[in-house]
Amino acid sequence: MKLITHNMLTSKCLKGVVTGYPLAINATDVKISEVDFNPEFISRIIPKLDWEVLWKAAESIGHSEGLPQTIDPKFEDNEEFLRKAHKVLLEVEVEEGYLTCPESGRQFPISKGIPNMLLTEAEVQ
Amino acid sequence: MWRRYLMWFAHEHVDFRHAEMQSILSMFDIPIKFIEKPCIKKPYWVVELPSEDHVRIIASRSVLVKNCIELWSHAKCEAQLHDNLKIAIKNISGQWVSQLASDDNDLTYSQICPSELITACCNPSKSFKVDVETFCKHFSMREKVDKIENFSYLPLEGPVKLKNPDITLSYLEFYGVDPNNVPEQPYDVFFGRWIADGQRDLIQRHSLKRRQFIGNTSMDAQLSLIMANQAQVLPGDILLDPFVGSGSLLVAAGHFGAHVWGSDIDFMMLHARSRPTRVGQKVRKKDESIKGNMKQYGIESRYLDVVVSDFSLPMWRDDLRFDAIVTDPPYGVREPTERIGIERENYTLSDQHLANHIPSKVEYGLPHIYSDLLNFAARHLEMGRRLVCWYPLVRDEYKEDELPSHPCLRLVANSEQVLSKLTARRLLTYEKVHDDVPHLPVDPNAMAHNFREKYFNMGEMTRKERKEKRAAEMSANAVGKAQNSEHKKHS
Known part of the structure; x- marks a missing residue:
């Protein structure tokens, strides 16, 4: 699971959970894989992100190094900034671990890089 | 500059042709003029587009387009096509003109392209080749070469080059879409300069x-x-x-x-x-x-x-x-x-089962x-x-x-x-x-x-019907045979 995905996921499917965001990350295996840098795409995705959530998520798994805490107002022209955002958004991958709902504490496992957001039949009744 | 183009399509997924083209045209904001009303029985469109670049953009996306050709002539038969082209060489008006013969009332086939389309390809430094394609009818290489020879009056001065020439000219004959009913003579013939292929290759690659x-x-x-x-x-x-x-x-x-x-x-x-x-x-x-x-x-x-x-x-x-x-x-x-x-x-799950539980x-x-x-x-x-x-x-x-x-x-x-x-x-x-x-x-x-x-019920019904039909046929045959042998006995 990439951090761009984490930035968009919620656990509001759970009964009684209002926003279910952001999910906490517990990672037991994180890997870095190289992904082609595409500044246009990164520029386009930045306005869709919750930057604070991204920064905290990166920090919680030990990969916030060099990532600014706030968005540079002229980020489109700042290649250095875009490259850092690119790395954190697309290259850092949580392979094994789990996501935790901030309201209920329900855990969702991540295995082989794929989060499992399924509930049990008892939870959807 | 607006020019006339022939868009040749693969004759499959016909119901998707218009939708795909419309999506591509609107995605890139490309205006289009139809010279001939599209018809699902014809695997081609005759259109006008603002520039060759626009044609290339369309071809870079469409998987239903086979190729795009800058149209020089569209005729009913080979002879008429050559007549049109011979007149076109002298058409210096810079636009398409109609040359209506007295015994022919169909304007589609008697339009003459501006000579500049042809002269642009006549530069001695530009190599060229002519491709012949026939839709719904097969010709031998010899026959195709004969068809190419008929274009010898074109003032093309460059060398012939079969691999990667500067200019590819394309001659197309259309014999309809019904392979069981192929006419002697084509319904339509086209000639022009090849511009681009669509994305048919991707189908194989993917x-x-x-x-x-x-x-x-x-x-x-x-x-x-x-x-x-x-x-x-x-x-x-x-x-x-x-x-x-x-x-x-x-x-x-x-x-x-x-x-x-x-x-x-x-x-x-x-x-x-x-x-x-x-x-x-x-x-x-x-x-x-x-x-x-x-x-x-x-x-x-x-x-x-x-x-x-x-x-x-x-x-x-x-x-x-x-x-x-x-x-x-x-x-x-x-x-x-x-x-x-x-x-x-009131279904509940115990903790011990939770770990590897597969939900129902x-x-x-x-x-x-x-x-x-x-x-x-x-x-x-x-x-x-x-x-x-x-x-x-x-x-x-x-x-x-x-x-x-x-x-x-x-x-x-x-x-x-x-x-x-x-x-x-x-x-x-x-x-x-x-x-x-x-x-x-x-x-x-x-x-x-x-x-x-519905899917399965209908399947069953037809299967049942088929069975009954077959049974009925078999019993009819059996009766027929019995009668036959009876007949033989008597005779």
Whole structure:
């Protein structure tokens, strides 16, 4: 699971959970894989992100190094900034671990890089 | 400069031709003028477009276009074509003119192109070749060479070069689309300068035969690419397939530059641990996965993630907007329509079972799936962007006004792919036109209701009928034989 995905996921499917965001990350295996840098795409995705959530998520798994805490107002022209955002958004991958709902504490496992957001039949009744 | 072009199409998925072209034209804002009204019985369009670059853009996306030709002459027969071209060499008016012969009232065939189209190719430094293509009739190489020789009056001064020439001229003869009824003489003949080929090659390159990871219902390469065009996917877009399966649609969308997310309820499928689909393959290979497929085509950097999730429950942040949603939901025939649930009341799970628990599933009816899908698209699409999805139905019951609808979404294309005598699926393309999002309840009378039941019942009926028919025939034969032998005895 990439951090761009984490930035968009919620656990509001759970009964009684209002926003279910952001999910906490517990990672037991994180890997870095190289992904082609595409500044246009990164520029386009930045306005869709919750930057604070991204920064905290990166920090919680030990990969916030060099990532600014706030968005540079002229980020489109700042290649250095875009490259850092690119790395954190697309290259850092949580392979094994789990996501935790901030309201209920329900855990969702991540295995082989794929989060499992399924509930049990008892939870959807 | 506006010029006249011949767009030659593959004669398959005819019902998708107009939809795909319209999607491409509107995606790149290309105006078009029809010189001849398109007809589904003709695999070509005669159009005018603002420039050669526009033609190239269309060809760079379309999988249904075979090639595009700058039209020099369109005639009823070879002789007329040569007459037209000979006059065209002297037509210095800079535009198409009509040369109406006294005994011919059909303007289509007597139009003369401006000479500049031809003279632009006459430069002695430009190598050229002439290709002959015949639709629905075969000719030997000798016959084709003879046809080429007939163009010797053209003032082409450059050398002939068969491999990578500067200019490729194209002569086409059209013998109709019915291979059982091929006429002696062609219906139409065309001549012009080849501009570009469409993306037919991609169909081979993306073929499921050589794809690492496929499932039972993987979408074939051509239809996946058409879907990506319907969704007007452009580089840098973000796209979601909420019933992703083995990810065929992600591959096609990724090819055109989209960054892709997928989700599916099927844990085993996303982890590529479902039973192998290929004949003879006993176990899935280790590197089989959706991500692996993206890697196979060199577009791994556009893979975002896949998530195991139940589409009937919300998962994405409310304010997330996708540039496209492209999907092929399960129809309940080859893939089950399921969501998490249980019929029993007050069901609880003990902690010891929780760890590796596989939740039970209940029916997620088609009307519910499409209602959820349209509501989801109405909320999560960027304004003006598209939802593209398949919709199965019984052909007899099809009524356009009963297709799934939502006040925020406008149906912009609807193409049929026939599956059997009685069933079909339609590729529906919706565009988001409003942003205030009312959540619509499920329409209990939705057409797709019980598609599965109808599908199997109808299958059974025809099978039963066939059996009865065969039995009746056999008994009739037996009676006939008996009578015959009786007859012989008497004689």
